[in-house]
Amino acid sequence: MRHEQSASVREHALAAELVRRVEEEHRLAREARSVSAALGRHRITQCREDNAEALRAMVARHGWPTSEMVGEPASTAALMILLHASDLGFQLACRDRIAEAVADGTCPAVHHAYIADHCAVELGQPQFYGTRINARTLHPYPIRHPGTVDERRRDVGLGPLGDHLRALRGGLGATGEL
Numbered sequence: 001m002r003h004e005q006s007a008s009v010r011e012h013a014l015a016a017e018l019v020r021r022v023e024e025e026h027r028l029a030r031e032a033r034s035v036s037a038a039l040g041r042h043r044i045t046q047c048r049e050d051n052a053e054a055l056r057a058m059v060a061r062h063g064w065p066t067s068e069m070v071g072e073p074a075s076t077a078a079l080m081i082l083l084h085a086s087d088l089g090f091q092l093a094c095r096d097r098i099a100e101a102v103a104d105g106t107c108p109a110v111h112h113a114y115i116a117d118h119c120a121v122e123l124g125q126p127q128f129y130g131t132r133i134n135a136r137t138l139h140p141y142p143i144r145h146p147g148t149v150d151e152r153r154r155d156v157g158l159g160p161l162g163d164h165l166r167a168l169r170g171g172l173g174a175t176g177e178l
Contacts, residue, residue, distance in 0.1 A: 051084070052082075054081075055085070059094060064098055075107060082094050083114060091122070095112070095119050099112050099116075108156075108157065113128070113153075116128055117129050121141045127142070129156065133165070
């Protein structure tokens, strides 16, 4: 019983830390609009580096923060931190841990879709689910077997790629920026 309580307290603390870190990055992104571009980029880059180091330590000590371990919001926060990390080796290692967690039912399949696509694009390979969109062209990076991408997306809980692209492009302002 005592071990279960300490594990619960630890998992709650991990969850709070992950969510706090992502909220801090979002706050810095909002503030970046009111400071010089260089200063805003520096603050966000530093925050992302700090977040990645904290996540690396968490993963080394506790394993991937699955939805079962820390709850879905915190597990999603961990994924966001991972996607913004600059260390592809760390991302690849976590991709494999996330795949195991999905297979065990302790993490949403969509988490693996996002990190798998991210890693594939970073490695110069076609993505599987079409989650990575080129910000300049608003077209997805190359997709492996594009004719069946919507089936794969549906299998992980994502809507059709065409719907996503229409919504993304429809959100553009007159300046062409999101």
